[in-house]
Amino acid sequence: MEDLRFQHRVRARAGGIRKSAIVGVVASGNLEVLVERVLPDTECALDIKTAAIGFGEVWTAVIGDFVERYSPGGLRFSINDGGARPDTVSLRLAQAVRLIAENGQ
């Protein structure tokens, strides 16, 4: 297991009013993302527990692109990764942002 943590300043708050959302599953080649609206609007944080060791550089690139593209201000992501491919990670993060932006609790 490897623990990684990323913090970014972002330009805008993530849309929607929902407080939290969860997508994905913890399984080999997959990942679970819990997203919570708990941070100031210009901040975003990602805590990653990953089964794959030595992919720090790839995570940095994936997270950098994700933050740039979706500007997930105010969100904290807790990620449980079962060695998912980078494209799966990008997809789950985008799904998490979409889900928390939906109306609802």
Next chain:
Amino acid sequence: MSTNWQNNRAARDARIAAGAGFARGKVVEASDATRLLEAVIRPGDRVCLEGDNQKQADLLSRALLAVDLSRVNDLHMVQSGVVLPEHLDLFERGVARRLDYAYSGPQSARIARMLFGGKIELGAVHTYLELFARYFIDLTPQVALIAAVSADREGNLYTGPNTEDTPTVVEATAFKDGIVIAQVNEIVETVPRVDIPADRVHFIVKSDKPFFVEPLFTRDPAAITEGQILTAMLAIKGIYAPYGVQRLNHGIGFSTAAIELLLPTFGERLGLKGKIATHFALNPHPALIPAIESGWVRQIHSFGSEVGMDDYIRARSDVYFTGPDGSLRSNRAFCQTAGLYACDMFIGSTLQIDLQGNSSTVTTSRIAGFGGAPNMGADARGRRHPSEPWLKAGAEADPDGAALMRRGRKLVVQIGETFGDKNVPLFVEKLDAIELAEKLNLELAPIMIYGDDVTHIVTEEGVANLLLCRTAQEREQAIRGVAGYTDVGRRRDHGMVAQLRERGVIRRPEDLGINPLDADRSLLAARSIKDLVRWSGGLYAPPSKFRNW
């Protein structure tokens, strides 16, 4: 001075006479199979032990493995598939020494070890069509050991849905004074249809159990990922639609299975029915059932069959090639030729792609062989008939050429996710195949598809159209530009990739109006094997390993 011009015929007759002692008519008991082989095979013979990627003459393999080494040794095996453990045991034991082949799927790791260990003297790794061609020129078998479903007493053979390589192997052997020995599942009064006429068959061995067939073309829709669905959407909208690809061949990966399952859903919504994917050179892929049932597919010619598809094929004879008995007639040589000359597109996956677009399924510890992919995935230089996709691709490659003199181009598409199993990158700076060729002192690295034949690369990051690249540098950046987060992808020149995107050389999902978040499993026309059974009206009977009910 008199010269004998019929030595080979005399030798053949002597072999038949030697084998006749173990036969009643042409029929030999399974328990006498080894003695029959010892009688008809000579040391150093070229032997084709029928084994391709599906059907296996498994009884005859075991019988050959048990021969007395003082009578049979140093054989030169010329066979399309090295698939069963016995195929390699022959070399461990010294029954065989030299090998020319095309495909070694399940034995790819062991064959690599044996080549490194010097246990096998390698002629070459071929494509199917190339090896078949050599059967008629310089690798003609002296003995062919083949597999059929049934035989009559005269030796007429019914090879059934899995006819595959048999007619080609028999043609080369029987008409050049060779011996043909067939293992059959049963001996009957009258065969359902004559696939191989009796006068080309010298001995028949009744097997105690049916020959082994591998379900190689079944992909469980349950295992298809969102990433594969996204790449499939990109391929349909970014390549099938703009070129209007109607005649094509699909590889066996999950990405192409996803395309097959998206035709009746995503493809239908795009209004593409009847405009794309109507004529196939393709095995009977179960994943294509929903598209067939939805009226997408007009005709399919097959290399071989697929386990569980027999009743479905029989009931859909408007789509498949069938015999007077109603069952599928496959033929690998003809289907390979069809894929080479009559298809406008090949789309398939690979294990490694380099910066020039060369691809290979060889890694340093596995030599899987080529099978048919290099023929499907190559421009046929002898092609002369025009078609819309072929001409359009030709025009993209050479926009300034004179239209009447410009060759078309076959669309050769490599599709895959940027990271494969266990996060191994698809894109590499240097192919493992080159390292292997250096280690084994090969004269040629085993390249599956040469870069100059590849026209498009599709990954979840986008479509790269290599036909539009004008320099080697553009080509490299177009490849890096769809290589995602692999090292190759992260080392891209961002400025140049942006320019290539403006020119449409690279197209992202958003450039094609596709939202990656829509790549959902609900888009698949079937999401499980059971769904496929339902689509087939109960005609598809999946093998037990694919059943979970």
